[in-house]
Amino acid sequence: MEEPFSLDLVFDPDTLETIEESPVAYVTQAFYRQDESHRPIAIKSASIQPHFSKKPHDIAKELRLLRKLSHANVIHVLGHGFEQATSSLHFWMPFIPYKLRDLLDSPSFSSYPSPGNPTQEHDAISFPILAKSLIYQIIRAVTYLHEQRIAHRDIKPGNVLVDEQGIVKLIDFGIAWADPEVHNRVNDLWPEQANNMCFDVATGPYRAPELLFGASSYDPYTTDLWSLGTTCAEFFTPLRMQSRYEDEEDLELDSDEESLNAPFIVPKSLAVDDPDAEWRRDSLFDASRGSIGLAWSIFKTRGTPTESSWPDFGLLPDANKISFQVVPKQDLRTLLPNLPPTTTPAHSDKRDCVDLIDRLLTYQPSMRLSAANALRHPWFTEAAPLLVPLGYTVASEDAQRVETWEGKTLVDLLLSKLQPSRAPVYNRED
Structure with a gap:
């Protein structure tokens, strides 16, 4: 009897790590079992059940389309598998850095x-x-x-x-x-x-x-x-300086009107050397x-x-x-x-x-x-x-x-x- 599919069959279970989540899917980084190249792989996973999805998200359709596509500027699929126990579809792609x-x-x-x-x-x-x-x-x-x-x-x-x-x-x-x-x-x-x-x-x-x-x-x-x-x-x-601990709306209101069309916008409440500040493109x-x-x-x-x-x-x-x-x-x-x-x-x-x-x-x-x-x-x-x-x-x-x-x-x-x-x-x- 064929062994049920699981990601552990393809990837080293010690390297499986969830790196991104959304309400409808999650992405895991992992390495193939016994792969001397040590190339990281990105694995996208989601349920095929409608009550665990959100219209119009459809991972099965996504996989079907990607397998038909072949272009340098479109991500390509390396493999896929279906996990019966959780009704989850997984497909994996090169990890893009x-x-x-x-x-x-x-x-x-x-x-x-x-x-x-x-x-x-x-x-x-x-x-x-x-x-x-x-x-x-x-x-x-x-x-x-x-x-x-x-x-x-x-x-x-x-x-x-x-x-x-x-x-x-x-x-x-x-x-x-x-x-x-x-x-x-x-x-x-x-x-x-x-x-x-x-x-x-x-x-x-x-x-x-x-x-x-x-x-x-x-x-x-x-x-x-x-x-x-x-x-x-x-x-x-423009690139706008923001604090990790403040809402974007507060920073927008805090900016000088005359600076809003400048290449870089720094709100009055922040300094360019603030360790808690980061740039974000508008x-x-x-x-x-x-x-x-x-x-x-x-x-x-x-x-x-x-x-x-x-x-x-x-x-x-x-x-x-x-x-x-x-x-x-x-x-x-x-x-x-x-x-x-x-x-x-x-x-x-x-x-x-x-x-x-x-x-x-x-x-x-x-x-x-x-x-x-x-x-x-x-x-x-x-x-x-x-x-x-x-x-x-x-x-x-x-x-x-x-x-x-x-x-x-x-x-x-x-x-x-x-x-x-x-x-x-x-x-x-x-």
Whole structure:
């Protein structure tokens, strides 16, 4: 009789350690039994029972999709097993040591010297090179998924890791949507019909605005594009100093108004040498006050929707349940103080990253720049260089790539700003 599966059969039980938990899944780090390479492995585990899950999270669907995918910028599955006693599905992946979230929160990842560290002259040059490379790879991952008729539905910095070669890895497909005409959905835990889709997807400030107004029939690919634009914008938003023991809201109110558009924001109550202080990159939008608060945060930035900017807004189920003050669209450049100093200061250059972000953050979903077209944006194809990992394949219609810049590889630039993560975040609620 075949022995029931357990993780102890594959991994050294003395090395099994839970490193991340969420309400629906947990991630364990472990090492294979008798593996001389001593490579750490990340194991994702969750129940397949609906009463232990949360719509639309589905680990079986996640595993099924990941096993079909093969792309340098998408995490790949090494193995899997089902534990009958607990109705738990486990699948394991390479442990990826670096997190985009940690890079964004690093004060050295900026074109400007951080307070208390005025010797970052070289970063003013290397920062845009590194930012462009990582953004390009994230877009490559999303392009591939959409070509495979899969929408991730939770694009955010917390779901982007970077391996030792500088290759971006998109993770956490637990709420992904797959086209039923291409992908078998017979055994989905939470089947979604085209006219009855779950709108409680994506995370906080990365949620597309149509999801905030009860849309149950929407284009899942275009919600990815909005999340992608918000993620790209976060490379250039301010870094805010926070205390580990104070609420973010208190620190925001404590900041000088004139400093809010600075590359670094230090509240009055904190000192740059405070041992209990840490830097955190602001999101472009504020999701701290629920869906309505997030909608207002978006409108204050992108302008209150009008018939011309969002023709279909009035068709959303909850669009007319609340009225918002009419405010104009802001220039994104004023909200992205960590843009490189060479970025054009007006709406005249269609070749820079601000234009790319602006075209992704378009209200009307059908008008958002597709991921495939984003790869052909002049910021990648005309403004050199595009630094890529060693051996990284770039499609012929994409930008001319380089593997070294001023004698440095992408890994060299990354290592100067990152420390390996002990625990990759596979289910983080940003």
